[in-house]
Amino acid sequence: MFAARCETETEPAAGRIVEKLVTIFDEMDSDRFYDEEMPFNETRPIQELIELCLACNYEAQSDLDLKSLFPSGAVLFYGITTKAANALGYLMQSSNKPEFNQITLCPIAHATDPVVFQGPTGKMWNSKQREMNAVSNEKMKQITQRFLAVNPNTSDDILSYTPAAIAAYISCIQASEGLPSTSETDVSGIFNNISHVQLEALDVNNFTLHDNFTILCKNIEDGHLSSLKVLMAMSTASSGEQMTRLARNVHKMPSLQxxxxxxxxxxxxxxxxxxxxxxxxxxxxxxxxxxEMNAPANDMLTLAENIPANLTQLVITGNDMNDAVAVCLTNSLPSAMTYLAISVSGMSMSQHDALLESIHTRLTSLKVLRVLGSSYVVSLVRHMASTFMSCTQLDRLVLRATEPDVLMPDECCNVFMDAFKQSTSITSLGMIGISLTLQQFRQLLDICRHKSMQELTFRRDCLPAGLEDGDLDDEFLVLY
Structure with missing residues (x-):
């Protein structure tokens, strides 16, 4: 970086330096990096090289050709530093800027930040959770206590998870050491220069933007993101006022998909x-x-009444629901929907059943279904048996019930198991807060083995008594 500021008799040294760095970059597996398929130990050298090229260009105040660093017009950073953000912002407004169409700022696992279950962190967390199957609750609590002794300011969001999930996530935090948290980074250099590029996708999921969220809203208001097709801004705003401002200007992104x-x-x-x-x-x-926006039921009713007709994926869990919302959703969910995640808490049994029946009767193209917060576990499981039969493309099913003390009657469980056996596309099943007898649980494991399932998620405190060590050895089994 120091040498990049120097000039030779014929040309700035930055050009020669970056040319060599880009040659090294071309020999790396950048395709897997941009596809987010690499673990941290492989992504970090590639990202460091990209940052070094940007820094040299910035330090020299040059206008170098860095297009080959972003072969598909995509920018990807894990735990970006303020210096790298400023250097990228400088490149975005230069005359020789690459044709950026996508920016992804992915936060890393950090003790003081909310949990990150995306990119390499998500893959690592899933893998570590399976390893926790063989670890006792007492041992996991010890791991957490030792970590908290060193990191007393650990985010409450992390501590809200089960001991197994926390212990697995601690491994992710340790693997991410050396990369900055979102609270340590100022990305205003990027957001102040968004108007200089034609973005089609912006992904800042879990990257708390603070005042930069206001800059984002201003860019939307001014029409600088009119070409945007994808906006991923989960857990980024600092206030409800910021989110309301975004909501009032969503129509200024007419290409949004x-x-x-x-x-x-x-x-x-x-x-x-x-x-x-x-x-x-x-x-x-x-x-x-x-x-997970804690929206009141009246707001959810308004949303249910205004669901866009072309919607194929809808996720509205973690908001207040009631019978009025259920009645509206029964009729308003688009029949072409392929992904639905919904909470059924706060509903009477009759409307709970009517909504679930509508789902497996009308939404036969579903590939992913998540039904959370059910207070009627027997009814829930019975309806899911029908869902297996009618939604033949169903790949992932997640059920979360609030009655862990209710054992599943054999008659209902047998109907569910028979339908599960006949399902042809299912690869992932979550049965969280649903208690089974020892015989029922072993039958479920046998079916999963026969189907070569990728994942079966179960809650530890719902495991039946009498399990042997061999019952929990399956690699597909994830225990919360």
């Missing part, structure tokens, strides 16, 4: 209604993720 705003604060009675007022002007929108 996917909108992810989950886990953000809202203004009850303002944010969701503002979104509903403008979202149908985004005529190409097919993905909406608005989960």
């Amino acid at each position: 996917a909108l992810v705003i989950a886990q953000n604060p809202i203004e009850p009675g303002k944010t969701i209604p503002a979104l509903c007022e403008h979202i149908n002007q985004c005529t190409e929108l097919c993905v909406l993720v608005a989960s």
Whole structure:
């Protein structure tokens, strides 16, 4: 970087330096890096090289050709530093900038930040959770206590998970050491230069933007993101006012196909209604993720009444529900939907059943279904048997019940197991908060082995008594 500022008799040294660095980059497996298929120990050298090229260009105030660093017009950083953000912002407004169409700022696992279950962190966390099957609860608590002694400011979001999930996530944090947290990074250099590029995708999921969220909203208001097709902004805003401002201007992204705003604060009675007022002007929108926002039932009713007709993916778990919302969803969910994640808490049994029946009767193209917060576990399992039979493309099913003390009657369980056996596409099943007898649980494991399942998720405190060590050896089994 120091040498890049120097000039020779014929040309700035930066050009020669970056030319050599780019040659090294071309020999690396950048395709897997941009596909987010690499573990951290392989991604970090590639990212460090990209950062070094950007820094040399920035330090020399040059206008170098860095297009080969971003072969598909995609920018990807794990735990970006402020210096790298400023260097990227400088490149974005230069005359020789690459044709950026996608920016992904992926936070890393850090003790003081919320959990990150995406990219390499997600893969590592899943792998480590399987390893925890063989670890006792007492041992996992010891791992957590030792970690907290060194990291007393650990995020409450991390501590809200089970001991197994926390212990697995601690491994991710340790693997990410040396990379900055979102609270240590100022990315204003990027957001102040968004108007200089034609973005089609912006992914800042779990990257807390603080004041930069306001800069993002200003860019939307001014029409600088009119070409955007994908906005992934889960857990990024600092206030409900910021989210309301985004919601009021969503129509200024007319090309939007996917909108992810989950886990953000809202203004009850303002944010969701503002979104509903403008979202149908985004005529190409097919993905909406608005989960874990603690929206009141009245807001969810407004959303249910205004679901875009072209929507194929909808995630609205973690919000208040009631019978009025259930009645509306029974009729308003688009029949072409392939991904649905919904909470059924707060519903009467009759509306709970009517909604689930509508799902497996009308939404026969479903590939992913997540039904959370059910207070009627027997009814839930019975409806899922019908879902297996009618939704023949179903690949992933996640059920979360609130009655862990209710054992499944054999008659209901047998119907579910028979339908599960006959399903042809299912590869992942979550039965969280659902208690089975020892015989039922072993039958479930046998079916999963026969089907070569990728994952079966179960809660530890719902495991039946009498299990032997060999019952929990399967690699597909994940215990929370």
